[in-house]
Amino acid sequence: MRDSFHNLLNKRDRATQPEFLNSTTAVLGTLAVSAALCASIFTLSVTKIVPAVRMAGLEIPPSEAALPQPSLGALDVPQTAVLAPTEELSGPERLIPAALPPVSLGAEIVVEDGPAPGLHRVIAGRPPVESQPRPARIEALAAAQAPETTPVLIAAVRPALRPGEIVIDEELIADASIAAALSTSLRPTLRPADLEIVPTVVAAAAPAETVMLAALPNATADTGPAFNRNANSCNSRLAREIPRRSRNAVGGSEFVASIQNASGTNRDALVAREVLSGNVPDFLRDLAPVSFTGVLPNGRAAQITICVTPDYLAVGSDRDFMRVPLGLSAAGQIADAFDMMLPTTRMVDAIYAQADLRLSPSPMQPGSQMSSTSYFARHNATVETQRANAGGRIGMLVAGHKKDLVLTNRLARSPGRVAIYGWHRPGGNPIQPLSTVHGSEYADYSHGIRLVSRTAFVDGRAVDLESLLMDGTYAGLLNSEGAISRPAIQLASR
Numbered sequence: 001m002r003d004s005f006h007n008l009l010n011k012r013d014r015a016t017q018p019e020f021l022n023s024t025t026a027v028l029g030t031l032a033v034s035a036a037l038c039a040s041i042f043t044l045s046v047t048k049i050v051p052a053v054r055m056a057g058l059e060i061p062p063s064e065a066a067l068p069q070p071s072l073g074a075l076d077v078p079q080t081a082v083l084a085p086t087e088e089l090s091g092p093e094r095l096i097p098a099a100l101p102p103v104s105l106g107a108e109i110v111v112e113d114g115p116a117p118g119l120h121r122v123i124a125g126r127p128p129v130e131s132q133p134r135p136a137r138i139e140a141l142a143a144a145q146a147p148e149t150t151p152v153l154i155a156a157v158r159p160a161l162r163p164g165e166i167v168i169d170e171e172l173i174a175d176a177s178i179a180a181a182l183s184t185s186l187r188p189t190l191r192p193a194d195l196e197i198v199p200t201v202v203a204a205a206a207p208a209e210t211v212m213l214a215a216l217p218n219a220t221a222d223t224g225p226a227f228n229r230n231a232n233s234c235n236s237r238l239a240r241e242i243p244r245r246s247r248n249a250v251g252g253s254e255f256v257a258s259i260q261n262a263s264g265t266n267r268d269a270l271v272a273r274e275v276l277s278g279n280v281p282d283f284l285r286d287l288a289p290v291s292f293t294g295v296l297p298n299g300r301a302a303q304i305t306i307c308v309t310p311d312y313l314a315v316g317s318d319r320d321f322m323r324v325p326l327g328l329s330a331a332g333q334i335a336d337a338f339d340m341m342l343p344t345t346r347m348v349d350a351i352y353a354q355a356d357l358r359l360s361p362s363p364m365q366p367g368s369q370m371s372s373t374s375y376f377a378r379h380n381a382t383v384e385t386q387r388a389n390a391g392g393r394i395g396m397l398v399a400g401h402k403k404d405l406v407l408t409n410r411l412a413r414s415p416g417r418v419a420i421y422g423w424h425r426p427g428g429n430p431i432q433p434l435s436t437v438h439g440s441e442y443a444d445y446s447h448g449i450r451l452v453s454r455t456a457f458v459d460g461r462a463v464d465l466e467s468l469l470m471d472g473t474y475a476g477l478l479n480s481e482g483a484i485s486r487p488a489i490q491l492a493s494r
Helices: 002-021 024-056 136-145 151-157 176-184 252-258 264-276 328-337 345-353 373-389 465-470 472-478 486-491
Strands: 288-295 301-308 314-316 321-323 403-405 420-424 430-435 455-458 461-464
Touching: 252 314, 252 321, 252 373, 264 314, 264 328, 288 345, 288 472, 301 345, 301 472, 321 373, 345 420, 345 430, 455 465, 461 465, 465 472, 465 486
Parallel strands: none
Antiparallel strands: 288 301, 301 455, 314 321, 403 420, 420 430, 455 461
């Protein structure tokens, strides 16, 4: 039974074997195995067999390193060459560095008394050189600087005397008065106390019927007092836009008490309301002339007169007033309402130069309290004490006691800022250079509002000051920056 079953299986396998060999799977499997076997044989041949065969047949000789010979240009120098001494040189023979014996670092070189046969003598260091004597002037200077010196050595290095130090030999001059005159004749004499300085007045050309404005650069100006005060009409008529002061208006002291707790723009609004209502001292309405003389770019001499308030803006009456610092917005609003403008830096300088009374700056303790109303009142009292001690009267053109809010082209380049300048010292130099560091609404006790009328006079003829400031011909006389741009004027008069 078992044999019959095995025979049946063998017959079935032989029957299905041709079908398997003829199938696609058998063909692909055979090809894959053949490809893998061929790749293995190729890799083994390239990496192992071929290099071994090639290396076995090569003979590599030992390498030889060729050392370069020392040379001087194109001339070869032998390794053991020795420089032969010439007849003029009696020194020992020297070897080139290549021929010297090897010496280890830090080893000492023993110098023999004489060269042994076949050896060379080695000398360490430079050959001795005989020093030259120092110049005579160096010897004299060294002697003068020595602790112990003699008058002769000191005189050798002393510089020549200045003319004012000429020594006069009394033995050669018999008269002592002559000797004294010679000793002081080279010194300048003092200016006589009663000498008056007569200013040079620039002769102005005959005024034309109309003032012609033209844009010409490089104008110059003289801010000194050399001007004709009769060539203007500065008076109270130019301040007619300021309303009359009411009889019921409060004085400066009472107004200060009412705004004691106010600050910033709120305080500016209260001050502006009082000023615009006419609560301004009467003496501020009588404008003072300040003139500039110079030569225009076209070669014609000209004189410009501006009309300014004699003091800084204040609230109250002539007997009781307080100067009121303001931010730029409130100051510009008041100036525009009164047909006036803020001054330029050159105008501020000219006002100080031509003032009837110059007061010295009185700075107070700096800090956050600088913007307080109490600081405003205290500084105002200090200024009034200065004016009284100097014999000043209200209505005089007074300067030096405040910084000015000014008109400048920087306002257009830095919107939202206020420009301040001035507070001149007695010598004429301002403490505050032109600055726009503060915001437009900032104000402290040292600030003041000086107003300038929009009506100016060129050679005695009335013109618009704003037009002069924007014109290149005349702006150079009134402003160190030249012409003022309209945006800057608008920012300072809004």
